[in-house]
Amino acid sequence: MLEEPNSIPLIEALKDQGIYGTGTCRANRLKGADHKLKSEKQLKELGRGACSVVSNNANITVTRWLDSSVIHMVSSCAGQSPEDVANRWVKKEKRMMMVQKPFSVALYNQHMGGVDLVDQCLAMYPHRRRNKRWYIRVFFHFLDVTIVNAWRLYQMFGLEKMRLLLFKASVARALINSGTLQQCKRGRPSGTPQPMKRRAVSKVAREVRFATEYHWPQLIEVKNANRCHDVACTRKTKYICMQCCVPLCPGCFTNFHTA
Structure with a gap:
């Protein structure tokens, strides 16, 4: 499952590597597919639960679905069918109603829990150091993601329970204690390098x-x-x-x- 920022070229690149994906997408990232879909006005005339689907030559499906607002789904493995139903609360009429839901949306909601959990854990203890260099921020973000995934695997193996903060501290101690140090001597360097x-x-x-x-x-x-x-x-x-x-x-x- 993919979160924003998601795009059609990203889904195509993943599919070329044998990875199928489904995720939400912004309207300005649809690469012209939004002109082939029904407009938001047309969907509102059809009512809540209406959707419009279009596919390209690479079999990438773009779905525009009307729920409480318009949602765009891009997928390389799911489209409109088979449709599902969802219960929605109608505020004006103060009642529950059944709404048609495309298969891509149902698939996305079914497998989105893991991504939400990772995002929640990342927000608990984020990397606070500011830096103008974007690649430094990307590096520390992926480092935090790696630690969170390792913590989840640590829990899945049935080891002792440990909070995420203590786990991050233990990983830091382990990395510090497993470092290497090269001995430095004064004087002219010898012809053969000193062993580590x-x-x-x-x-x-x-x-x-x-x-x-x-x-x-x-x-x-x-x-x-x-x-x-x-x-x-x-x-x-x-x-x-x-x-x-x-x-x-x-x-x-x-x-x-x-x-």
Whole structure:
């Protein structure tokens, strides 16, 4: 399902990629199809629920439907038939009436709940930093959409309940703690580049520590061994966890990543 801004070229481009879409469209984005449809005056003469449909050579359907106002639907997979009915309140007559509803509108309303939920979650904690560069705003918008989708998947897998704000904070901590840092030395640079070393952190984020992948021991070249981060262990080791970046004895991996 597509929200504004939607257009016929967008629906055609998605169809060429094998993606079928249905969405509302503004009257000034119909690419001349509005001249082939019945006018708003003609629809009002027919009454509420009247509609007019036109298709182009690419089988893209444009539907103009009269509800409380005129609505334009553009679709590559739905048109007028099969029609559905909807209950509408008539304010002047103070009664309910049955209104004919095109299939494209019914399909749009049926699958629109997910998009509405995403928009609601995005509006709860939006990115507040203003920027005149449009691509920066687009980047942070898609970043927020990605986090909201990840939060929904996190809930669908039956994991512990977590508010969206706490989930965003945990993702930020995990990204910060999983960064890399290159050691810088004074003097002339050597001919061979220095290898990248992962930054060791004293406290591992829960999202990184209890992840189910990439927890492998790695022997590092250090002069002095470091204390193992497992609570039940008091030894020192030269091994670290490649995912958590903390010193761990090879035998303490299971207890540290499951306790």
